[in-house]
Amino acid sequence: MQREQAEARHWSIRRPARTGVARRGTAAELATAHGGVVHRQELAECGIDSDGIRNEVAAGRWFKLGRHTVAIGSPEIGLVAQWWRAVWESGAGARLDGASALCAHGMTGFRAQVIDVSLPARNRHHAVDGVRPHRLRQPPPAAKVGIPRVSVEMGMIHAGQWAVSDRQAALVICLPMQQRMTSTARLSLAWRGIGRSARRPFLDAVIADVTDGAHSLGELDFARMVRRVGLPAPTRQAIRCGADGRVYLDVSWDDVGLVVEIDGGHHALALNPVDDALRQNDRVIAGERVLRIPVIGLRLAPDQFLMQIRRMYDALRITQ
Structure with a gap:
C-alpha cells in the first residue's frame, strides 16, 4: 500500500x-x-x-x-536551501565538504561562515556568493542519498585543514567524535590515507588525542612541557588503591600530593564522566589535589595550563 x-x-x-x-x-x-x-x-x-x-x-x-x-x-532561504544552491550552482560534480558536510550530516555546536564545496578540478566551476570552492584532483566520494556531501571522516579532515585557526581545527575534529558521528577506527583509517596536509603536525596530534586520549601525549612530551615551567619530572601512570581496586593516574607529583588527569575526547562519552568523578573524589578524600586538563587544551593553550600546574605545585610545596 x-x-x-x-x-x-x-x-x-x-x-x-x-x-x-x-x-x-x-x-x-x-x-x-x-x-x-x-x-x-x-x-x-x-x-x-x-x-x-x-x-x-x-x-x-x-x-x-x-x-x-x-x-x-x-x-x-534557510540553510538547507543554501546548501542545495551551493551544490547546484558551483559546477558539475560539486558536493558539500568540510564543516558544511559535517553540519549536513547532523553535527551541532558549529556554524560555518561560508559553505565549503569540493568538485573535480577538471570540471568547469562558477563563483557563488557565500560559497568557498575547492577544486580537487580526486574529490572524495559523495553520499548517494540526500544532498551530495562527503563522508563524516573526510569532512572532519578537510574542515581541520581549511579551518581559520588551530582552535577551530580542533573543534571540528572534536565535535563529531563527541557526538558519535563516527568511530576512532574510521577516522584513523581516513587520516592515514591523506598524503599531504599543510596542517599535518597539528592534525596528527589532535586526531591522536581524540582517538587515543591521554595516551597520545607521550611521556617525554609531557616531561618536556613541565620542565619548561621549572617543574620536576612527574610520575606517569601512578597506581592508587580506589574503591573498586587499583586505579592508574595520568600524572602525579607525590612529593606534594598533586595529581593531574589529562582527559581525552572519550572522557565526555557515555558513563566516563561518572567514572572520572568517582576517581577524582577518591583522590581528594585521600588528601590529594587534582587538576583536570583536556588533552586538546595542552595543544591549544599549553602555557596557561602549565602555569596552573606550576602555581598549584608551588602552593602545595609551601604547606609541606
Whole structure:
C-alpha cells in the first residue's frame, strides 16, 4: 500500500503542469525536498518550461537564485536551501565538504561562515556568493542519498585543514567524535590515507588525542612541557588503591600530593564522566589535589595550563 501511494505521488508530481495553479503546486511539492528551492531541470521534467518559470518570477511568486536554482515563495532561504544552491550552482560534480558536510550530516555546536564545496578540478566551476570552492584532483566520494556531501571522516579532515585557526581545527575534529558521528577506527583509517596536509603536525596530534586520549601525549612530551615551567619530572601512570581496586593516574607529583588527569575526547562519552568523578573524589578524600586538563587544551593553550600546574605545585610545596 505504501509503495503504491509513493508511486502515485511520484507520477502526480511528474505529470506536466499545464495551468498556473498546477504549476505552482508541483513546484511547491518539489521544493519541500530541498528546503524551499528547486532545480530548473527538475521543473522541466515536470513540464514547467522556461516560459512558465519566467511568468512566475515576473509575478513575484518565484525567484531566480542563479543559473539553476529557483526559490519558491520567498527569496529568503534557510540553510538547507543554501546548501542545495551551493551544490547546484558551483559546477558539475560539486558536493558539500568540510564543516558544511559535517553540519549536513547532523553535527551541532558549529556554524560555518561560508559553505565549503569540493568538485573535480577538471570540471568547469562558477563563483557563488557565500560559497568557498575547492577544486580537487580526486574529490572524495559523495553520499548517494540526500544532498551530495562527503563522508563524516573526510569532512572532519578537510574542515581541520581549511579551518581559520588551530582552535577551530580542533573543534571540528572534536565535535563529531563527541557526538558519535563516527568511530576512532574510521577516522584513523581516513587520516592515514591523506598524503599531504599543510596542517599535518597539528592534525596528527589532535586526531591522536581524540582517538587515543591521554595516551597520545607521550611521556617525554609531557616531561618536556613541565620542565619548561621549572617543574620536576612527574610520575606517569601512578597506581592508587580506589574503591573498586587499583586505579592508574595520568600524572602525579607525590612529593606534594598533586595529581593531574589529562582527559581525552572519550572522557565526555557515555558513563566516563561518572567514572572520572568517582576517581577524582577518591583522590581528594585521600588528601590529594587534582587538576583536570583536556588533552586538546595542552595543544591549544599549553602555557596557561602549565602555569596552573606550576602555581598549584608551588602552593602545595609551601604547606609541606
